[in-house]
Amino acid sequence: MNLSALLTSAGINTAICVVLFSLYSVLRKQPSLVNVYFGQRLAQKRVKDHDPYWLDRFVPSASWIMKAWEASEDELLEAGGLDAVVFLRAVVFSIRIFSIVAIICLFVVIPLNYYGQEMRHDSITAEPLAVFTIDNIQEGSKWLWVHCFSLYVISGCACFLLYHEYIDIMKMRLVTVTTSLSAPSYFTVLVRGIPWSLEDSYSGTVSKFFSNYYASSYLSHQMVYQSGPIKRIVTLKSDAEKLYHKFKHPIAESRCRPMFMKCGLCGGSTPSFKRLACDSEPRRNDFGGSKMRTKECAAALVFFRSRYAALVASQSIQSSHPMTWVTDPAPEPRDVYWSNLCVPYQILWIRRIFIFVASIALVIFYLAPVVLVQSLVQYDKLQALQKIFPVFKGIFQRRFMSQILTGYLPSVILMLFMYLGPPIMFFFSTLEGSISRSRRKRSACIKVLFFIIWNVFFGNYLSGSVLDRIGRASNVSQISKQLARAVPLMAKFFMTYVMTSGWASLSCELIQPFGLLYYYFYRYILRYKDDSSYGTMTFPYHTEVPRVLLFGLLGFTCSIFAPLILPLLLVYFFLAYLVYRNQILNVYETKYQSGGLYWPIVHYSTIFSLVVTQLIALGVFGIKKSKVASSFMFPLIIATLLFNEYCRQRFHPIFKDTAAQVVIEMDRQDEASMRMEEIHAKLPSSYCQFSSKCNNMREPIPVNDCEIGTGVRFEELEGLDHDSPTLVIRP
């Protein structure tokens, strides 16, 4: 592959991107697709009421780009929460560092590589790509110190930027914590492994334990129930819900018909219908029937009088049998993953181990298709293939086809395979027993990161070697050198990968093909007329964070060795910046968030990329017989690792726990403003396990206000079990 082939590929991809972006700008103007492209705005009731002219609706425009560009960080924080801001910061960090890298490499490293060997240069477009890589430098060249120095500058800049981002994000996290004064999770502790007693129900045991040991700070508690038996009751109840909708629907429908844009809001609560609130905690505890008792899980949410008391209770080991009375800080109400709370704590560890083993197995298993893909990249192998299957002979002999095959097809196949990984990892994270949705997503994010780095990055490097010399790379000490040899060779594969997987995935993200398909399926095949039960999605951090980090890794590892990838990467990151801002502002709803916990993942991953780059440099300088340059790599690697350790000591604890000082100050603030009583009154009704409406409703449910969710009262449930569903609808 030479420069012209690369440019061909870039041209094709740019054209595809422009077409898809234009298509998006048209599609988003269609009023019927507002559910697909404006889920977030619908949820926040921020959709403006304007009906564009018919013609205007079919003319592509760039207005969305302007809007995405102009949005301030506060708007993003409001729309997507801290996680979204952290994600965008990761993109901005990539833009910054790769701009620096690109300047260094394009102006210093590429000329050096290009004139590295005494040779006659043809027309620049016909040059093979290897001319621009470090491959072109002569062995033992004096100029390798420039590469070495460049890597020092790049590492230094990366660490400097990382450090400042970490400080910024830590501050943002603290601000988020201190401003979320009404969040009930700070007052709540999740207790699992409640010991079984013959005399008492779980609820009674919890009550006794906490009123004994935490007499001054214990407020009340709420049991977690098995979803099976009660789910059935709720199903009955939700039939009643449907009835209620049937009553309500014709009115709403007829009122909304002319204005599609407003329609999404019609599913909301109308003032004429109201249901009972789930303020049932005091009454909930006094049942003694053995029936409800068998439905209880050995888990409960315990409410405390102050944030500090809850913090303290969540941090200690409660009992001298450490598998009972296990306390954890409770997640936010909408973040709780209820069905996992019922998993007995005693078997959680074994689940975690099995999932861990299964994840590793999956990562290894996935190498097989990657090896296959790799075999397609190598043109000489393709030509060997055509000797076996003479049918393909005509195809392979056309120059254009061979360029497509070597430059484009392999990464498309790889991409398709890669789409299957994240859902499996997400499923694994569900089985793992995470107590909150955000934690599940974060756990999936880490798994997918390993998956994608191993399969795309190392898989491609190693399988390239494996095909050539099976068995030789089995020696651990040679892996560094193998990687070093493979970098310039594989760079061309990654260049096309950035374009096909990177650029194309952004177009895909904009157009939302799955969303579109699902919407049409929902509307025209299932024939639902009411948009209110059409769900919105949350941001898929578990696929997008690893993707951005993978491109970061590619950027660093190719930086001084094959710098031609950098312009392509920068285009990717710029597009990503615009696209993700747009999506966060318009498409994805923020139902739960982790509070910036994705940043440590970004940080560690970037440090990992830097160290891998430095190790490859060590190998490359070794191959090029520059002892000075390769020995200068050791202090750099050590310094990078020490910097990482410093950041871990300095910042990481704050991302794991909340500081006592902060929490005490918050308590004092509330006490001073006399809000404490009000918060205490709201606490018991803030967590609703069986609110079938909660996830379907369009309104952003005020966090500690469950009035509009269907708070299931347990007295009601008892009744429902025997009688017909009773639903109190007050005029």
Added chain:
Amino acid sequence: MNLSALLTSAGINTAICVVLFSLYSVLRKQPSLVNVYFGQRLAQKRVKDHDPYWLDRFVPSASWIMKAWEASEDELLEAGGLDAVVFLRAVVFSIRIFSIVAIICLFVVIPLNYYGQEMRHDSITAEPLAVFTIDNIQEGSKWLWVHCFSLYVISGCACFLLYHEYIDIMKMRLVTVTTSLSAPSYFTVLVRGIPWSLEDSYSGTVSKFFSNYYASSYLSHQMVYQSGPIKRIVTLKSDAEKLYHKFKHPIAESRCRPMFMKCGLCGGSTPSFKRLACDSEPRRNDFGGSKMRTKECAAALVFFRSRYAALVASQSIQSSHPMTWVTDPAPEPRDVYWSNLCVPYQILWIRRIFIFVASIALVIFYLAPVVLVQSLVQYDKLQALQKIFPVFKGIFQRRFMSQILTGYLPSVILMLFMYLGPPIMFFFSTLEGSISRSRRKRSACIKVLFFIIWNVFFGNYLSGSVLDRIGRASNVSQISKQLARAVPLMAKFFMTYVMTSGWASLSCELIQPFGLLYYYFYRYILRYKDDSSYGTMTFPYHTEVPRVLLFGLLGFTCSIFAPLILPLLLVYFFLAYLVYRNQILNVYETKYQSGGLYWPIVHYSTIFSLVVTQLIALGVFGIKKSKVASSFMFPLIIATLLFNEYCRQRFHPIFKDTAAQVVIEMDRQDEASMRMEEIHAKLPSSYCQFSSKCNNMREPIPVNDCEIGTGVRFEELEGLDHDSPTLVIRP
């Protein structure tokens, strides 16, 4: 080496042991050596006043064995604390499991090995040792399932015993915690990383912070001072101490002369001399001079009103800058390692990393002498040596010499080298910044364990291979097979190692050659007449625990492969049981303890030994081409690892932290018995940083009573800096 050579070696070693044990039984009766052999009893004032007849003093007797055998666990707990009991439990565990292993192996495995191949058996003493090992089983033999099944039984028994020991020790730990009601450490939190402020001293900052955020539970605090400047003052002061001793000594000396046995006690406090107590906390805080301020470290001990408050404060992150206000549970007063408290917390992490790297380097560096020793073991190499140095020719040709050389010398050399390791590791652990002596010793114990397992066990295995086929073992996948091949070959080396290093080290432990030498040096060269300043030692867990665990590892890994080692090991463990009981009861003083924290080390190490054994079995069965047996190893390995994980989940948290429930109950007990006020009054005087006497005094200082230590009052210190030492001696 054949069986007769082994028996020769065993005979020599048994004779040496008998001689040394008899020597000990004589030496311990000499009244002049009471300081060497009865340090613990002197400390506890439990030395009986009897003067044996002159003749009786020089007749060896076995009475000490009876006494050691008869001592109950309660006596041991009193004399040596929980750590000593845990250590002896580890020995008892080894005796139990290796008795089972020996029964299985001697009656089932050895006959099978012996008749494993069709061959003419000579006289049994002339048989080479390989006949008794698994080497003698034919390839593809049907009988290998017996070995496989034996390993299942052994692993099952080991896990069963481990589990029950863990439960027992956890209970003992809980009892120790709950009965130590007066221990001041439960009320105390060590604060490091106190932020520097311009307006206030560290002491003022601490006072402000804790009376602000912990108003209801904060009692008082005590600053930690730099040892440099104040040490100088204390030196002046201790000159005054000597003066005081000069006054006191003649009286004591003259009174004690006729009865040596009592003499050790004379250094204690006599009722006619008393010094000021260090009850100076309230006064200590009110100095404001810049002079004392500069001597303060950024660390303090903060006292709380209840154990629960202290527990809670020690577990949370205090501030949103996690490297300031770092809280840890305080160690016991005599356990505090004061000079490490002054190390700025901000640089501790970097120290820890460097020590970690240095320890790894040391472990690797030590392989060199081990390789040298290994070369001596191989007789054919020795014969090659004599061709180079013809001087040795005569020596090597004598059969007896060759037996000595191959069977005895190598492990003596190894042992001497091994004696250097632990002190270096102990020094490393000091540099690491442990806040308590017990933690330092435990950290050293872990380091020495790695050191000894790597150098003695793997070092010998691998270097044996390295010498033969350098480079071949570099492939990771072959290591298991290399180990498997090496086991039967190396078993004979380990047999002599058990005798020379194991049995001999126990004799050495009894005789205390270093103690004797030091005592004679102290008495006849330094010419100290007063025994009171002759220190006692604490039990060297950091060398003894790893040694016992190493022999456990040898036992497991040789068990079904070369079972002849088992009788030798059992003898070792029986002797160890007697010797260590004796030493704990008589010799070592218990100044501080970790509260049974050595058990997790024993547990993990035993699991490690089991897994290594199973991996070797996997290799051996592979070599012997028994697919069934080797595939049956996988479930066993998985089950062992799962068992370990279960124990970690079930027990380990209790060894890390104290449960809230326990601590709250203790507080209530004290409140009910109205002891709280008394405890609060004693708290501020319980920690004395500059008590030069504390370590030298013979009396076991009551843990929260510093009256007899020299509590240095800071007002006094201020004065001392300028004037002559003032010592208040009240009649």
